[in-house]
Amino acid sequence: MAKIDIDFDYREDSSCGDPDVDSAKLYDAHKLLWDKVLPCGKDLELNVISSGRLLIKNNLQANFSSDRMCPHFDGKYRGKFDGWLPQADIDELQYKVRTIGGHIIFPAHNRNGFTVNQARGVNRKICDRFDLTLECIRRFYLHENSPLHDxxxxxxDFFDLFVDFKGYIQFFLLQDFVDELNQVRFSLPFDNFSRAPLPQTADEYNEYRVHVIGLVNRRNKRIHEALHA
Incomplete structure (x- = not known):
């Protein structure tokens, strides 16, 4: 039986420091996890290819790429967060988000605008946060507007493969990121995208860190159980 080491730090398999670009082990893990029947009933058949960077080609004639779900903020935003948390806490967060439970795939082919990966990274109401991205996806299935709607x-067509938000959550083993009513569990207080997405204090940064690590730990456990069911 194929296995995935849920404790493996995929930075160790990257020459450039970004596993989403060049970690063959990470892309092999994605293939193992998501090569399965979709909620719409179609089979998703994945093959890892390399064309300057690793991509996942599938039988639906589209490319997917890996994406780190949860940012750690450290070293970004002109050093705004430098010294906010002990280095050991930052190191733990940086490591945890680079295990398999901290990664997902999105379409990588360009369609005359930002991909989902790119849009959530540059949008100032999202700042790459996955909980806010997930809220946008939830609203998309309800035909509601959000900062990532376009x-x-x-x-x-990619999101149609999962039929609805519940199908998307279950397919990608994201059950711990939502509650029993499929409402998103936010890592920081949420005010309908009105408040700044970045932590505003050291306490908020630590709150975010603890919440994200807990989510990734639980998803890693779920991934392990899914592979050994």
């Missing part, structure tokens, strides 16, 4: 709409 990017999600460009790839509506």
């Amino acid at each position: 990017a999600l709409e460009r790839y509506n």
Whole structure:
């Protein structure tokens, strides 16, 4: 039986420091996890290819790429967060988000605008946070507007594969990121995208860190159980 080491730090398999670009082990893990029947009933058949960077080619004639789900903020934003948390805490967060439980795939082919990966990274109401991205996806399935609506709409055929938000959550083993009513569990207080997405204090940064590590730990456990079911 194929296995995935849920404790493996995929930075160790990257020459450039970004596993989403060049970690063959990470892309092999994605293939193992997501090569399965979709909620719409179609089979998703994945093959890892390399064309300057690793990509996943599939039988639906589209490319997918890996994406780190949760940012750690450290070293970004002109050093705004430098010294906010002990280095050991930052190191733990940086490591945890680079295990398999901290990664997902999105469409990588360009459609005359930002991909989902790119849009959530540059949008100032999202700042790459996965909980906010997930809220945008939830609203997309309900035909509601959000800061990422245009990017999600460009790839509506991808999201149609999962039928609805519940299908998307279950397929990608994201059950711990939502509650029993499929409402997103936010890592920081949420005010309908009104408040700044970045932590505003050291306490908020630590709150975010603890919440994200807990989510990734639980998803790693779920991934392990899914492979050994």
